[in-house]
Amino acid sequence: MPTDPVVPARSAAEVLAELRGLREADAPTRGGRTFAYVYDAGIEGLDELAAAAYTAFATVNGLDPTVFPSVARLENDVVGAVAALLGAPGAQGTFTSGGTESILLAVKTARDHARAERGVTAPELVLPSTAHAAFHKAAHYLGLEPVVVPVDPVTFRADAGAIAGAVTDRTALVVASAPSYAHGVIDPVAEIAAAAAGRGVLCHVDACIGGWLLPHLRRAGRKVEPFDLSVPGVTSLSVDLHKYGYADKGASVVLYRDAGLRRHQYFAHAGWPGYPVVNPTVQGTKSGGLLAQAWAVLRYVGEDGYTALAGRVAEASDRLLAGLRAVPGVRVLGDPAAGLVSFTVLDGADQPDLSLLLHLADELRILGWYLQPQLSFDGLPPNLHLTLTPATVGQVDALVEDLGTALGSARALPPVTADPALVGFAARLDPAALGPDEIAAVLAFAGLDGDGGLPSRTAPVLALLDAMPGPLKERLLAEFVGSVFRV
Numbered sequence: 001m002p003t004d005p006v007v008p009a010r011s012a013a014e015v016l017a018e019l020r021g022l023r024e025a026d027a028p029t030r031g032g033r034t035f036a037y038v039y040d041a042g043i044e045g046l047d048e049l050a051a052a053a054y055t056a057f058a059t060v061n062g063l064d065p066t067v068f069p070s071v072a073r074l075e076n077d078v079v080g081a082v083a084a085l086l087g088a089p090g091a092q093g094t095f096t097s098g099g100t101e102s103i104l105l106a107v108k109t110a111r112d113h114a115r116a117e118r119g120v121t122a123p124e125l126v127l128p129s130t131a132h133a134a135f136h137k138a139a140h141y142l143g144l145e146p147v148v149v150p151v152d153p154v155t156f157r158a159d160a161g162a163i164a165g166a167v168t169d170r171t172a173l174v175v176a177s178a179p180s181y182a183h184g185v186i187d188p189v190a191e192i193a194a195a196a197a198g199r200g201v202l203c204h205v206d207a208c209i210g211g212w213l214l215p216h217l218r219r220a221g222r223k224v225e226p227f228d229l230s231v232p233g234v235t236s237l238s239v240d241l242h243k244y245g246y247a248d249k250g251a252s253v254v255l256y257r258d259a260g261l262r263r264h265q266y267f268a269h270a271g272w273p274g275y276p277v278v279n280p281t282v283q284g285t286k287s288g289g290l291l292a293q294a295w296a297v298l299r300y301v302g303e304d305g306y307t308a309l310a311g312r313v314a315e316a317s318d319r320l321l322a323g324l325r326a327v328p329g330v331r332v333l334g335d336p337a338a339g340l341v342s343f344t345v346l347d348g349a350d351q352p353d354l355s356l357l358l359h360l361a362d363e364l365r366i367l368g369w370y371l372q373p374q375l376s377f378d379g380l381p382p383n384l385h386l387t388l389t390p391a392t393v394g395q396v397d398a399l400v401e402d403l404g405t406a407l408g409s410a411r412a413l414p415p416v417t418a419d420p421a422l423v424g425f426a427a428r429l430d431p432a433a434l435g436p437d438e439i440a441a442v443l444a445f446a447g448l449d450g451d452g453g454l455p456s457r458t459a460p461v462l463a464l465l466d467a468m469p470g471p472l473k474e475r476l477l478a479e480f481v482g483s484v485f486r487v
């Protein structure tokens with residue numbers, strides 16, 4: 001007799017019903033009220049097309065384009081479209097699973113290039129403080145030393161002169177963002193790339209979020225300064241098709257100036273008794289589905305479609321900026337290039353008011369809006385971040401109105417403050433040395449010992465985190481997420 005199954009089989013209908021039920025507590029991914037993580041083109045039928053294209057290629061293994069030549073055709077088409085828009089003659093690239101993977105690969109390429117061409121054995125990665133965390137992840141995984149250069153505290157743009165000053169003989173790669181995720185401002189790409197080129201160093205433009213929006217904004221008649229591989233000195237670029245390309249998640253491209261550079265990205269191995277391995281990306285086996293859905297979405301929307309969508313994003317941005325600037329006590333950060341906006345709120349002395357900001361985020365959440373809290377960092381103010389998509393155009397006015405209401409409620413709440421005694425205590429802790437009991441105690445104190453996820457009001461937790469030193473913050477966040485994934 002077989003033993004009772006641990007996972008009993010269920011009907012397809014039951015399985016799907018259960019999955020759909022799980023979505024109920026999630027933030028909505030369509031409809032324009034979730035201002036981070038999701039990209040809604042608002043085009044009827046687009047999700048269905050992406051799903052059908054995925055399904056058609058779900059069982060194909062992208063590991064081997066000689067067995068599945070369709071994969072090579074699709075990837076050449078997708079990377080070709082990206083190169084046509086953002087490349088330079090001779091540019092070559094790779095389809096990846098997302099911005100993080102594109103960045104990991106660009107950093108690996110730069111590391112191996114610096115070793116091979118310049119004999120650099122202890123490589124450094126020079127980046128503005130606003131560069132995406134994925135670069136720190138890449139440096140951590142790949143053994144580079146990050147050299148972080150502060151940005152201009154007023155414009156939030158990278159300081160090209162300071163970056164030039166940070167380049168050494170060990171620099172493998174210099175980074176600029178177009179735009180940065182945190183504040184949505186475009187770094188002075190041409191100056192940064194020229195400084196890198198002057199030292200014989202590679203320069204990556206992180207256009208993960210802007211790469212598919214900016215050229216179409218330009219086509220829609222907006223002024224966009226050059227930021228891609230056509231800029232002298234730019235040697236690689238990343239662009240996420242799962243952002244303003246509106247493909248489903250798992251779609252990005254990393255592009256290089258030429259084949260000689262891209263060669264450093266590939267991993268080949270013949271020293272085992274299995275099949276000869278060539279992996280252009282981090283993954284081995286990978287579904288052809290993600291590539292196929294990105295290919296389908298790009299074709300379906302087309303150049304004119306993306307231009308129209310970019311126009312709608314710009315309209316949402318214009319309306320939001322006008323609305324925000326009219327609210328007393330709200331300050332928009334920097335000069336957002338379109339798409340991304342972040343703002344802070346000020347106290348009576350015109351200083352960023354963390355407590356009010358966090359209460360505001362919670363109050364807006366109650367009203368059905370998700371804005372993304374970003375904590376203070378190195379003199380840069382805490383803020384709320386919004387990613388605007390075409391679906392948000394019709395929501396922006398209502399959001400601004402609710403923002404006024406929510407700000408009123410937030411002002412009426414008792415301020416959240418991190419207990420100074422706890423903050424002082426925390427500052428003296430060695431995050432690496434904390435044992436399970438101490439971690440549990442701190443998490444419980446912060447209100448993070450609940451049953452998976454944040455408490456419904458996040459302000460007290462975030463205020464405490466904001467006051468903690470970076471390494472302790474990182475340890476606690478990792479422990480918290482570890483507690484969410486309980487098994």
Ligand SMILES: *Cc1c(COP(=O)(O)O)cnc(C)c1O
Nearest residue numbers: 098099100132180181206208209
């Ligand atoms: C989204 C983003 C990334 C990281 O991409 P993922 O797709 O989340 O892995 C990197 N840089 C910028 C500017 C981004 O917006």
